[in-house]
Amino acid sequence: MNIISNIKTTGCETAPVLRERGQREVFCGLTSIVWLHRKIQDAFFLVVGSRTCAHLVQSAAGVMIFAEPRFATAIIDERDLAGLADIDDELDRVVNRLLERRPEIKMLFLVGSCPSEVIKLDLKRAASRLNREHLPNVRVLNYSGSGIETTFTQGEDACLASLAEDLPKYTGKANLVIAGSLPDAVEDQFTRYLKEMGIDVSFLPGRRSNAMPAVGPNTVFLMAQPFLGDTARVLKEKGATALQAPFPFGAEGTTLWLKAAATHFGVLDTVFEKITSAPRQRAELALSKFKKSLGGKSIFFFPDSQLELPLARFASRELDMKLVEVGTPYLHTQHMAQELALLPAGTMLSEGQDVDKQLDRCRAARPDITVCGLGLANPLEAEGLTTKWSIELVFSPIHGYEQAGDLAGLFARPIARSERLAV
Ligand code: SF4
Numbered sequence: 359m360n361i362i363s364n365i366k367t368t369g370c371e372t373a374p375v376l377r378e379r380g381q382r383e384v385f386c387g388l389t390s391i392v393w394l395h396r397k398i399q400d401a402f403f404l405v406v407g408s409r410t411c412a413h414l415v416q417s418a419a420g421v422m423i424f425a426e427p428r429f430a431t432a433i434i435d436e437r438d439l440a441g442l443a444d445i446d447d448e449l450d451r452v453v454n455r456l457l458e459r460r461p462e463i464k465m466l467f468l469v470g471s472c473p474s475e476v477i478k479l480d481l482k483r484a485a486s487r488l489n490r491e492h493l494p495n496v497r498v499l500n501y502s503g504s505g506i507e508t509t510f511t512q513g514e515d516a517c518l519a520s521l522a523e524d525l526p527k528y529t530g531k532a533n534l535v536i537a538g539s540l541p542d543a544v545e546d547q548f549t550r551y552l553k554e555m556g557i558d559v560s561f562l563p564g565r566r567s568n569a570m571p572a573v574g575p576n577t578v579f580l581m582a583q584p585f586l587g588d589t590a591r592v593l594k595e596k597g598a599t600a601l602q603a604p605f606p607f608g609a610e611g612t613t614l615w616l617k618a619a620a621t622h623f624g625v626l627d628t629v630f631e632k633i634t635s636a637p638r639q640r641a642e643l644a645l646s647k648f649k650k651s652l653g654g655k656s657i658f659f660f661p662d663s664q665l666e667l668p669l670a671r672f673a674s675r676e677l678d679m680k681l682v683e684v685g686t687p688y689l690h691t692q693h694m695a696q697e698l699a700l701l702p703a704g705t706m707l708s709e710g711q712d713v714d715k716q717l718d719r720c721r722a723a724r725p726d727i728t729v730c731g732l733g734l735a736n737p738l739e740a741e742g743l744t745t746k747w748s749i750e751l752v753f754s755p756i757h758g759y760e761q762a763g764d765l766a767g768l769f770a771r772p773i774a775r776s777e778r779l780a781v
Pocket residue numbers: 386387388407408410411412414470471472473503504505506
């Protein structure tokens with residue numbers, strides 16, 4: 359079966375969206391250090407923040423007993439407000455000591471946070487001051503992981519946008535960059551398919567500081583994650599062009615995403631089909647097993663990771679699940695255009711959050727599974743609702759053909775557990 363010819367758009371592009379502003383329940387962008395420090399293997403993330411930030415990073419990322427961690431918090435106390443120049447000196451001292459002790463660090467991110475004493479610090483200036491001292495051995499970049507008006511995946515967006523600003527200029531013939539941090543195994547799979555199609559690909563972020571892609575007017579990029587609005591903007595400012603595609607979740611999403619690249623690079627349909635048909639069929643087979651248990655089950659997405667729309671499209675189209683409400687922190691209609699077109703007509707979409715009202719809607723609907731942040735999951739479980747932590751969907755390898763079954767499993771397991779407990 360040629361899946362491309364069977365795609366039916368259902369047209370949710372013009373559906374009304376419930377926009378809410380009120381109390382929100384989200385983690386801040388510092389959380390993304392948990393997966394970013396594993397991805398860029400010679401980078402170090404120095405959070406400039408408060409004790410709260412230190413607790414968050416430490417408890418989310420855990421303590422490495424056998425390896426030296428590649429993240430830490432420089433705690434800025436209130437007493438430091440007395441002299442900002444002193445803080446600059448203190449920060450330089452901390453960084454110099456760190457780089458002396460850890461010569462394997464080749465890229466250092468100064469990560470801002472939201473306490474008022476940190477907001478006053480000019481970390482951009484601090485980064486350029488430290489670069490004068492440490493380049494070419496270590497590159498110092500800065501971004502904000504602040505929790506004010508952001509959600510946790512925006513930490514990755516801010517990090518990659520700062521990296522993108524710094525990328526070398528690409529002047530060769532057409533190249534493809536995939537933006538968004540992916541597990542190495544998933545990157546390897548995508549690299550293999552694209553190489554077989556004759557397309558050279560590089561990833562942002564690269565696995566090491568010296569393996570970042572070059573970008574220029576001949577660059578096209580595919581977003582692997584839907585939460586990279588700022589990164590996309592910087593890449594475009596550097597002359598790159600975005601390829602529009604749904605995100606690579608499930609057999610259908612992965613096929614359409616790869617097809618966007620194949621079409622741009624003039625890959626013949628027969629070649630595309632030959633390379634993708636076997637893994638696509640494996641994914642479809644894996645999904646067919648889950649469809650039996652998940653088909654007809656209802657799912658409610660609270661706004662958290664910004665993965666909600668692509669995951670809802672996957673759940674509805676590839677698992678036959680019923681979408682009760684699809685909440686997203688922000689609805690970027692341009693990046694989401696292809697996802698919106700594939701959602702069932704009449705899908706209840708909401709943007710932003712007024713958490714009490716949304717909880718009331720969720721309780722009234724009593725969905726079979728609710729995808730939400732950690733802070734809402736336990737109370738909802740206590741009320742007898744089945745939940746899935748949205749952050750787990752960011753940590754887990756869920757992109758691509760070979761992971762499609764695992765992604766379905768993340769929804770199926772909590773439902774199966776609840777059903778077993780109910781008998
Ligand atoms: S950045 Fe702000 S929201 Fe995040 S841990 Fe620090 S104080 Fe809390």
